[in-house]
Amino acid sequence: MGHKPTVADVFQPLLRAALGSRPAVGFEFWDGSTILPEGECRGTMRVRSKDALSYLVWAPGELGLGRAFVSGTADLDGDIFTMLRALQSTAPRDARLGLDAAWKAIGAARQLGALGRPPLPPPEEARPRRGHLHTKRRDAAAISHHYDVGNDFYRLVLGPSMTYSCARFAADNDDGRGGANATVSLEDAQRAKHDLICRKLGLAERAGMRLLDVGCGWGSMAMHAASTYGAQVVGVTISKAQAELARERIADAGLSTSIEIRLADYRELRGEKFDAISSIGMFEHVGATRAAEYFDTLRALLRPEGRLLNHAISSAGGSTMHGRSFIGRYVFPDGELLDVGEVALAMERAGFEVRDVEALREHYALTLRHWVANLEGAWDRAVSLVGDGRARVWRLYMAASALGFEDGGLGIHQVLGVVPDEQGHAGMPGTRRAWR
Known part of the structure; x- marks a missing residue:
């Protein structure tokens, strides 16, 4: 009987594309599976539900990540300055949620059943405004x-x-x-x-x-x-x-x-x-x-x-x-x-x-x-x-x-x-x- 992949197994290619092969922070997912750094762990990102991935798929980049954090579907456990600096420093310059990471996010979302309708943005988000800028x-x-x-x-x-x-x-x-x-x-x-x-x-x-x-x-x-x-x-x-x-x-x-x-x-x-x-x-x-x-x-x-x-x-x-x-x-x-x-x-x-x-x-x-x-x-x-x-x-x-x-x-x-x-x-x- 084959091994059923954990959420961590599905996430590994996405994290490698977005953050490089050796992220300095750990990741813990809603099924209890984890991805740990090879060296010193400078904190843990807790991904609490597949909605966090849905946010990333529908808004690749910092907006999707921000939505996941604001909604509470993802969280940072540790000193926030250290963790943000570690994530910033380990990400390859040419792979920060670029096209390769976006495709891997879609693939992970499909495997985890997170490709449905886009989740509503958190209510704290300002909606785009119409009309001329700076009236x-x-x-x-x-x-x-x-x-x-x-x-x-x-x-x-x-x-x-x-x-x-x-x-x-x-x-x-x-x-x-x-x-x-x-x-x-x-x-x-x-x-x-x-x-x-x-x-x-x-x-x-x-x-x-x-x-x-x-x-x-x-x-x-x-x-x-x-x-x-x-x-x-x-x-x-x-x-x-x-x-x-x-x-x-x-x-x-x-x-x-x-x-x-x-x-x-x-x-x-x-x-x-x-x-x-x-x-x-x-x-x-x-x-x-x-x-x-x-x-x-x-x-x-x-x-x-x-x-x-x-x-x-x-x-x-x-x-x-x-x-x-x-x-x-x-x-x-x-x-x-x-x-x-x-x-x-x-x-x-x-x-x-x-x-x-x-x-x-x-x-x-x-x-x-x-x-x-x-x-x-x-x-x-x-x-x-x-x-x-x-x-x-x-x-x-x-x-x-x-x-x-x-x-x-x-x-x-x-x-x-x-x-x-x-x-x-x-x-x-x-x-x-x-x-x-």
Whole structure:
């Protein structure tokens, strides 16, 4: 009597095509069969049902894998950073779920009875949207998908600072040139980031300067600028949940006379003048086709010698978070990352003089590791707030992003521009010492 193949037997050719002959992680399947690495095992992927394979067959690549993970039909048992790095490093460059792996996935699915109708995507997935990219309505829907998942969940992940952008891990006596200082707490690092931006914008030069914070989040930058430097701040966001909590936090801090939070799109800003503008973690939602309009709008809002600090994730050559990617479907619908060179060029074309560019990618990697630790340390609470699927989305996306910043696949830059007056005066300090 012949041996009935186990699920592991059926999966072996697929794993070899997708991950090479010696994956550094183990695999355990729903029938109890396993595939173990030849050397050190850096964690176990548990494939809990044939639906995981169905997701992969109907959406080959990272979207199918993401669906399996978010749905719980596949899981990672072990340190998520170590496992993702191991999977990434062992996969042949030319075989990451390419054509050969796709055909083997179909063959495995046929043997295991997983070639029926495609399973419904997990409900956390954003459906592809119709209409023109980066219209106000479509941008509002994309922002709501990501930011309106619950302020309590964000507080759990981000910590008391409620700051959803790269922190700066530099001690008080450290100029940051030694890289991210892991001994600095997340709260201190976020405070240091806000203070660096305030000093780059010249808010320390005189009290009462008028600051516009575009994409103000839950108001942390606005609160720091007002409480530390006496700035008068207008913050704008198109997330209702953010605006509501930002106003509460500002009132509790006694800063309501110094800060105004508006539920508004940047394209609605007209006829006002500011001394400085901060844009922190917002430009990723603007899009390449709207970059010129964005900087033209901000340029028109600045007085002569006014400064703009654009703090944004970047990608060499640029990249779009398209609808077949995990991050484009689950995390940042319609998001786009521009090359930092294109950002600087767009600012110059709008009339800014670019005065400083600073890279902080190692700092963002450490920020994300803090956020993952916060999430994993309060997992049951997170699941009770947003559900298991949404919590899984965040764990996977933040861990993978941290690795992207560590290996240089992702970058993040602060680009500082100024609007010279008619005589060409910029009002800028001669060196960076003014904000170090």
